[in-house]
Amino acid sequence: MNGRAQAPIAVVLLSGGLDSMVCAALAREQGFGVLTLTIDYNQRHRVELEAARRIAEELQAVRHLILPLDLTGFGGSALTAAIDVPKGGVEEGIPVTYVPARNTIFLSLALGCAEAAGARDMFIGVNALDYSGYPDCRPAFVEQFERLANLATKAGVEGDAFRIHAPLLHMTKAQIAREAERLGLDAGISWSCYDPAPGALHCGLCDACRLRSKGFEEAGLSDPTRYASR
């Protein structure tokens, strides 16, 4: 016994984007050992998976789990099907890049992973301010999922409650960029673009690129991202 308590584990959904990187680093800052869970859902932007691996390494994750889940059979989204990713700018309403029930599916998997690992904390980097208009990024969704988690599981039913942390929920992209800076993260290793250009460049035109770039600009920080168009 060396007197050092083992850090509690938190399962962090890590896509490889800037938001989930900052979210994972905040989990670590709060004293959790992070178990990073990356879902390989056959997304168009597969370079994300390599970004997730590098981020997990940088953050000394206790475990990095990549779960293959092929959602292409469902169809219905520009991120998994043969539909063009829009490049004209962030519009009102729910965009075609919406993946049906994605965050519900991902949080369910995080919940299964957490319960099996004996963890009670889950982190998800959703953000309801500078976001793409996805319904499963809103505070009400996150709260409802936490209630479900505690009805759905052995641990929850036995009174050992699960907590869903969404520390970026009320941050702007500029605040997220500043958090990355404050936490000493290399934002350049994260990946946001939905439709990578040749040479593993961010396209610069999809919603995710526009929001990312705007974040660094409004924060007054230099943007380490290499964009194909800007």
Place this chain on the structure above:
Amino acid sequence: MNGRAQAPIAVVLLSGGLDSMVCAALAREQGFGVLTLTIDYNQRHRVELEAARRIAEELQAVRHLILPLDLTGFGGSALTAAIDVPKGGVEEGIPVTYVPARNTIFLSLALGCAEAAGARDMFIGVNALDYSGYPDCRPAFVEQFERLANLATKAGVEGDAFRIHAPLLHMTKAQIAREAERLGLDAGISWSCYDPAPGALHCGLCDACRLRSKGFEEAGLSDPTRYASR
């Protein structure tokens, strides 16, 4: 135009067991075209998958989708890990065959599948009477999931609500066996056993076999199942 309206589609979670077979047949009886969704989660009892395929065929499913999802990396259940399936009889409490968050994960996938397919109805064969004590088989869980579905999705947010149907929720196993009979189903093609014996026999001793056998017995029906031990 031949005047025949196209049947609305319902996504039915089909494990290949007796309960999900009856559930799918009830969806058909209610006038739905059934899209059967089977999750291949690397379960020990893989003969279930073949049963699901046969059931989908018998019920003339409009589509049968098998989604591979390898949960063995999570560990924590006798159904996916190297833990013995108990054979001593159905006990109080939540058993080791519980798969962490299984029905939450499965309903999330059904929700994504339904939204992508333009379906608003989902069927799940959970049952809160003669069941194994899993928390995610209770009415409160099903209701909570429906609330979540309508916060989590584009369709739900736009007021085009999803409905979760759990028609077996308040049935005993005997009632389910009688429903199979009434619906003209061949219960012999369904698969319940958690730990198949050589020759694709039901073991006869695990919780699922005991509940199945008890159902036919209490219904006064002959049990078409071939058990290794009885």
